[in-house]
Amino acid sequence: xxxxxxxxxxxxxxxxxxxxxxxxxxxxxxxxxxxxxxxxxxxxxxxxxxxxxxxxxxxxxxxxxxxxxxxxxxxxxxxxxxxxxxxxxxxxxxxxxxxxxxxxxxxxxxxxxxxxxxxxxxxxxxxxxxxxxxxxxxxxxxxxxxxxxxxxxxxxxxxxxxxxxxxxxxxxxxxxxxxxxxxxxxxxxxxxxxxxxxxxxxxxxxxxxxxxxxxxxxxxxxxxxx
Ligand code: DX5
Ligand code: ZN
Numbered sequence: 001x002x003x004x005x006x007x008x009x010x011x012x013x014x015x016x017x018x019x020x021x022x023x024x025x026x027x028x029x030x031x032x033x034x035x036x037x038x039x040x041x042x043x044x045x046x047x048x049x050x051x052x053x054x055x056x057x058x059x060x061x062x063x064x065x066x067x068x069x070x071x072x073x074x075x076x077x078x079x080x081x082x083x084x085x086x087x088x089x090x091x092x093x094x095x096x097x098x099x100x101x102x103x104x105x106x107x108x109x110x111x112x113x114x115x116x117x118x119x120x121x122x123x124x125x126x127x128x129x130x131x132x133x134x135x136x137x138x139x140x141x142x143x144x145x146x147x148x149x150x151x152x153x154x155x156x157x158x159x160x161x162x163x164x165x166x167x168x169x170x171x172x173x174x175x176x177x178x179x180x181x182x183x184x185x186x187x188x189x190x191x192x193x194x195x196x197x198x199x200x201x202x203x204x205x206x207x208x209x210x211x212x213x214x215x216x217x218x219x220x221x222x223x224x225x226x
Pocket of ligand 2: 037038039071176
């Protein structure tokens with residue numbers, strides 16, 4: 001049977017020139033990005049602030065077709081579901097840590113017409129996903145503490161990715177933080193298939209080459225192992 005898993009690269013524009021959000025985003029898509037990973041921070045769940053649904057909605061007006069994932073690093077993810085759906089977001093990825101009733105939030109995201117991503121901070125044990133995995137389209141394993149681009153990849157997180165891949169062979173598993181040409185092999189070997197990369201892509205002279213080589217590495221591990 002053909003494997004359902006596909007490698008996808010979703011750059012984060014966090015460390016690029018946000019006054020040029022549309023141009024930067026379109027440039028990444030023109031360079032082969034499969035989706036856009038939009039980092040939303042509220043200054044409370046994480047010690048940093050970025051943007052919210054009004055900006056995402058403006059970006060959607062200019063970019064009609066791309067898959068938008070919002071990575072909600074916010075204390076009350078349930079608060080922004082309708083707004084993000086209205087802004088044209090395709091996948092709403094939220095952190096489980098501040099949420100009391102994760103299945104309820106999953107259901108609300110689905111009802112709003114978006115895919116569900118559940119995100120885990122580095123200190124959160126991977127086993128917590130067991131209770132709501134049947135409602136999630138994707139699990140995001142953070143490979144840095146959420147809040148800032150340009151941090152160092154936390155290699156031990158690969159154990160979580162490998163555990164997920166073993167237990168859920170066809171699940172979309174995303175990694176985010178410090179992922180680039182020097183860390184992509186570890187992610188691919190552990191079983192990640194959705195790759196967020198910020199600095200390594202936007203800081204490169206040749207983003208297209210970085211994106212395509214990371215995609216090739218992930219795809220070849222999928223073919224070999226999964
Ligand atoms: C961190 C964000 C990441 C980050 C990725 O809080 O969720 O998406 O911006 O950037 P790099 O690849 O530079 O770590
Ligand atoms: Zn992110």
